[in-house]
Structures are given as structure tokens and as C-alpha cells.
Amino acid sequence: MTNPTNVSSDNVGLNSAWRARSRSFGVLAMALAFLGAPLAACSGASGGGGTGGSTSAECKSDAECKGDHVCEHGACVAPAQSAPDAGSTGHDSAAPDSAPPPPPPPDTCSANSDCATGCCHNSVCAVASMCPTPPPPPPPPPVCHNPGQSCTGRSDCCQSGGNVGPHGAVCLSDDGACHAECFYSSECASNCCVKLTGVSYGACGSSAGHTCI
Numbered sequence: 636m637t638n639p640t641n642v643s644s645d646n647v648g649l650n651s652a653w654r655a656r657s658r659s660f661g662v663l664a665m666a667l668a669f670l671g672a673p674l675a676a677c678s679g680a681s682g683g684g685g686t687g688g689s690t691s692a693e694c695k696s697d698a699e700c701k702g703d704h705v706c707e708h709g710a711c712v713a714p715a716q717s718a719p720d721a722g723s724t725g726h727d728s729a730a731p732d733s734a735p736p737p738p739p740p741p742d743t744c745s746a747n748s749d750c751a752t753g754c755c756h757n758s759v760c761a762v763a764s765m766c767p768t769p770p771p772p773p774p775p776p777p778v779c780h781n782p783g784q785s786c787t788g789r790s791d792c793c794q795s796g797g798n799v800g801p802h803g804a805v806c807l808s809d810d811g812a813c814h815a816e817c818f819y820s821s822e823c824a825s826n827c828c829v830k831l832t833g834v835s836y837g838a839c840g841s842s843a844g845h846t847c848i
Contacts, residue, residue: 780804782815782839805831805838814838819848 672715675707694700700711715843716730742760750760779793781784792804792813800823802816816836817828823839827847830837 654823780813782813784813785811786813800839802836805836807838807840814840818848 658701695707695709697705703714704711705714719747742750743758744760745758747753747755747766749755752760752763754761754766756764756765774776777790778793781793781796781798786792786806789804791804792806793799794803798815799816800817802822803816804813804815806812807814814829815823815838817823817839818836820826820828824829825839825841827840827842827845828837829840829845830848
């Protein structure tokens, strides 16, 4: 007959060994779990295609990124839309609708009368100051009287012309008319050069009642 005490002691030893072995496997499993966590983290960081954040650099330049992605802070990201300048209002200050309208084309002309300003300068209507005021026309020559016409002084009588003769004309107070000057009777159409008092020349006139030179 087996000693119950010895059997009980063997069973206790086997149970103790089994429990010790189980604790060893548990400790080893926990150690492997702790070692696997950093490896998993490292594996996720080097994947390049993951969507999660990463603290490890996956690029150094835009050439290492796919498509239109750019390299920012060591990660390939989609390019950000450029924000408008702080001082911009969203409208171009030089927009065509804000520019002043072009000036109207100049009015062409050929004479001063074609322009409202009364000045046509280089075939274009211009301000009046661009056209100098023309000088006034010379006064008309005085109208002289031929021999036989009335007069009040010598200046009224013509001093040249076919009816005057080579010496001009003189106004006689006797009849208030112009007479051609003469020195000889042959110079007068009346064939009488009337002697005048106080002068060296005479005046062509009628011989009736006069002394001919």
C-alpha cells in the first residue's frame, strides 16, 4: 500500500513545476509583446503610403513624392492652395473696368471755320491759342479825284494816272476842283497851262479869262 503522504508530495512537486513553467512562458510572451510594439511602429513609418501621421522623414525633396505631392517637413503631402495676400480684396486693382475711358479722337479740319474753337492747327481742331491772330489787312488806298472832280485840298487829287499827267494834280480854290499840274501849255489837253500865283508851275485849264503859259 502506497503512502498517501508521498503521493501527495509528488503531485505537489509536479504542480509547482508546471506553474513555474507557465509563469516563464507568460513572462516570455510579455517580453515579445513589448519588443514587437516598436517594430510595428517602425514598420508603419517606413511604409510611405499610409494615411496616419509619422514623426520619421519619408522624403527630402519633392522629387521623392508621387504625382503633384510636395515634400513638407519630411512628409509627402498634397500642395496647399495659395492664399490671397492679406492686403488683397479679391479684385485686381488694374482691372479693365476701373481704367479711364480713352479720349475721343480729334476732330479733323481744313480751315479754322471747321472748328468750334475757330482754330485748325495741322489739320486738327485745337484750342484758339494754337492759332495766332493774323495781322489786320492793310487799309485800302485812299480814293483820289481825277482832274475835273471836286476837292478840298491837294491830297484829294490823284498824283498819277493817265488823266493827271507827269506832274500830278493840284486843287484850285477858284472852282474847288482838281487840275493837272503843268509847266507848258503843250502838256495840257486844253492846250492852256494857267499861270498860278506864287508857284513855279501852273494848272491845266480853260484859256477863257486866264493867262496861258
